[in-house]
Amino acid sequence: MATHTRELSSTEAATGRTAVRVRGLNRSFSEAGGVLDGLDLDIAAGEFVALIGRSGSGKSTLLRALAGLDRDVAGHGEITVPSQVSVVFQDSRLLPWRRVLDNVLLGLRSRGAAVRGREALAEVGLAGRERAWPHELSGGEQQRAALARSLVREPQLLLADEPFGALDALTRIRMHVLLKRLCAEHRPAVLLVTHDVDEAIVLADRVIVLDAGAVSSDIRVDAWVRPGGRRSQADPQFAALRTRLLAELGVEDDHDPALADRRKEPA
Numbered sequence: 001m002a003t004h005t006r007e008l009s010s011t012e013a014a015t016g017r018t019a020v021r022v023r024g025l026n027r028s029f030s031e032a033g034g035v036l037d038g039l040d041l042d043i044a045a046g047e048f049v050a051l052i053g054r055s056g057s058g059k060s061t062l063l064r065a066l067a068g069l070d071r072d073v074a075g076h077g078e079i080t081v082p083s084q085v086s087v088v089f090q091d092s093r094l095l096p097w098r099r100v101l102d103n104v105l106l107g108l109r110s111r112g113a114a115v116r117g118r119e120a121l122a123e124v125g126l127a128g129r130e131r132a133w134p135h136e137l138s139g140g141e142q143q144r145a146a147l148a149r150s151l152v153r154e155p156q157l158l159l160a161d162e163p164f165g166a167l168d169a170l171t172r173i174r175m176h177v178l179l180k181r182l183c184a185e186h187r188p189a190v191l192l193v194t195h196d197v198d199e200a201i202v203l204a205d206r207v208i209v210l211d212a213g214a215v216s217s218d219i220r221v222d223a224w225v226r227p228g229g230r231r232s233q234a235d236p237q238f239a240a241l242r243t244r245l246l247a248e249l250g251v252e253d254d255h256d257p258a259l260a261d262r263r264k265e266p267a
């Protein structure tokens with residue numbers, strides 16, 4: 001990792017244990033007002049952060065800025081990210097005219113890439129499907145292939161924008177287990193944009209809430225849910241955190257007694 005201090009280079013490395021550092025990031029698309037308004041954010045190396053927020057709160061805008069996909073954000077703040085960043089979207093974005101392994105290897109020229117690509121496909125449970133066409137895979141399998149394509153690049157930062165949003169509930173749970181295992185093994189920093197509060201709690205070390213263009217809450221999940229334990233929706237702490245996060249998103253659940261106590265819980 002290398003240091004850089006000048007404005008906005010989304011391709012340069014962050015320092016030491018910090019994978020992502022954002023300071024004073026502004027982004028607007030019209031005169032009416034900013035989508036991101038002086039946003040600050042730090043993500044440590046190997047840390048898994050989930051980003052939630054109301055529709056239109058700027059989650060994808062932030063992710064695109066970090067991914068270097070928003071050229072017009074230059075000069076509107078300071079962003080530092082690692083040199084190796086992978087992005088996964090809601091749709092797999094596999095090229096339909098390339099076989100699965102060729103999609104995974106796209107743009108990779110290094111020696112041994114094919115071997116690593118096969119290994120990555122095996123890691124996501126797609127061994128034997130290397131020569132399949134994308135349309136021959138299910139939606140879940142396509143997202144697995146997209147994860148393999150990311151992993152083979154050994155990212156220090158994985159950016160994921162609703163990667164499981166289009167999957168059925170069961171496949172989504174399987175993908176949670178898979179992503180958690182892959183992250184434990186490869187230890188990238190992760191920023192996961194999701195609408196699913198439970199998904200955020202199950203997967204993340206921290207949940208960040210975006211509101212009015214800035215971080216409105218930054219919550220360590222282990223401060224709520226048993227540290228290191230299996231995160232179960234049946235756990236009262238899990239339910240309390242869910243209730244708090246839903247309330248921050250403007251969804252009040254009058255039937256949940258935890259809601260009344262949410263301001264007393266650890267932040």
Ligand SMILES: Nc1ncnc2c1ncn2[C@@H]1O[C@H](COP(=O)(O)OP(=O)(O)OP(=O)(O)O)[C@@H](O)[C@H]1O
Pocket residue numbers: 029035053054055056057058059060061062
């Ligand atoms: N390229 C663009 N041109 C104009 N407006 C844009 C552009 N990209 C985003 N916006 C606007 O910026 C705001 C934030 O959009 P963004 O996609 O970041 O929100 P989001 O939090 O990801 O929303 P959702 O949860 O609905 O996906 C929205 O009002 C959107 O219309």
